[in-house]
Amino acid sequence: MSSADQAQELTDEAAIGRVLDGDTEAFAVLVRRHRARVERLGMSFFHDEEEAADFAQDVFVKAYTALASFQGRSLFSTWLLRIAYNTAINARKRSRAQLPLDPELEIVGSGGTDEEHLREETARAVREAMADLPPRQALCIELFFYYDLKYSEIAEITGFPVNTIKSHVFRAKRVLRERLGAMREDNDAARNGA
Amino acid sequence: MRHETALRRLDELDAGQGYSLLLRLHLSRCPDCADAARRMGAALRAYRAADSSNADDRFVEERVMAAIRLRPLPRQDFALRDWVFPAAVIAASMFLLPVLGRKTSLLDLLLGPGHEVAIALVLGLGFTCYSIFFIATHMSELQTFLEKRGLRTR
Numbered sequence: 292m293s294s295a296d297q298a299q300e301l302t303d304e305a306a307i308g309r310v311l312d313g314d315t316e317a318f319a320v321l322v323r324r325h326r327a328r329v330e331r332l333g334m335s336f337f338h339d340e341e342e343a344a345d346f347a348q349d350v351f352v353k354a355y356t357a358l359a360s361f362q363g364r365s366l367f368s369t370w371l372l373r374i375a376y377n378t379a380i381n382a383r384k385r386s387r388a389q390l391p392l393d394p395e396l397e398i399v400g401s402g403g404t405d406e407e408h409l410r411e412e413t414a415r416a417v418r419e420a421m422a423d424l425p426p427r428q429a430l431c432i433e434l435f436f437y438y439d440l441k442y443s444e445i446a447e448i449t450g451f452p453v454n455t456i457k458s459h460v461f462r463a464k465r466v467l468r469e470r471l472g473a474m475r476e477d478n479d480a481a482r483n484g485a
Numbered sequence: 486m487r488h489e490t491a492l493r494r495l496d497e498l499d500a501g502q503g504y505s506l507l508l509r510l511h512l513s514r515c516p517d518c519a520d521a522a523r524r525m526g527a528a529l530r531a532y533r534a535a536d537s538s539n540a541d542d543r544f545v546e547e548r549v550m551a552a553i554r555l556r557p558l559p560r561q562d563f564a565l566r567d568w569v570f571p572a573a574v575i576a577a578s579m580f581l582l583p584v585l586g587r588k589t590s591l592l593d594l595l596l597g598p599g600h601e602v603a604i605a606l607v608l609g610l611g612f613t614c615y616s617i618f619f620i621a622t623h624m625s626e627l628q629t630f631l632e633k634r635g636l637r638t639r
Binding site: 310311313315316318319322323326330344347348351352355356357358359406407409410412413414417435436437439440441442444457461464465467468471472474475 | 492495496497499500501502520521524525527528529531532533534544545546548549550552553554556558559560
């Protein structure tokens with residue numbers, strides 16, 4: 292097994308331990324594992340790949356600097372997303388342009404037509420549910436739907452009460468369920484017509 | 486369980502939360518709700534499988550690693566609150582011991598007539614050690630503080 296494979300097998304906690312013991316290169320494991328999620332959060336806020344990459348770099352450097360303060364009370368990914376969320380909110384505050392969360396986030400994926408269709412419907416439902424909310428609250432929906440985070444983890448990241456998050460996610464799920472129901476009816480109608 | 490209740494319970498589910506027994510019973514008997522649950526699960530899985538990033542995987546990693554190689558190793562910081570208790574004990578000792586000693590002459594009995602010199606030495610040593618450790622573990626904060634006020638250049 293190569294050293295790169297061995298590094299990939301490290302858990303987040305083990306990688307953090309190695310970094311704190313002086314092995315700076317072990318931090319690359321954490322970057323490789325969590326980069327996509329941080330960049331996606333950046334895309335949600337900045338709508339630009341280059342800015343999202345700069346944002347991800349900023350977040351990881353901040354996480355490295357503060358790594359000794361990570362006490363393992365939550366998952367590393369939750370802790371990292373909290374840093375990312377605060378960094379994004381502060382960047383938005385500094386920015387003159389108050390951009391909304393990305394309404395047309397490009398989703399790149401591989402899969403069959405059905406899967407792509409499902410993904411598109413879900414993305415539309417998420418966007419619809421997010422549309423009426425202020426950006427900080429809208430992000431709670433994305434954190435649930437895409438990042439698969441629990442209500443308590445989203446509360447830890449964003450600082451919103453669990454019940455507020457629950458009600459936003461509940462509404463988004465209802466929109467999604469209705470869309471999926473309509474999709475099924477369309478499919479049934481097409482099948483009967485054929 | 487009614488149809489609407491089952492759908493509401495499905496919408497209320499937290500990430501990673503399993504179905505309750507009542508909900509499972511209902512889903513086993515109601516094909517519409519079972520289908521809604523299956524579609525919701527499939528939709529969420531498809532959505533999460535999407536990768537929104539077109540960027541080169543190694544690009545950010547290389548930039549981050551280059552940036553952190555220039556930085557000092559992250560070190561275990563001591564929270565300021567950890568320093569408050571020993572500081573309070575030292576400060577209280579500095580004020581209370583001489584006052585109590587003078588009023589009750591207890592220290593005269595315990596330590597003899599030259600106790601004030603001994604106490605001053607012990608407290609002085611304690612205070613010096615505390616200050617050395619505090620400053621040594623907060624050098625980066627001190628540096629940031631001075632830089633922010635333009636008292637020190639990078």
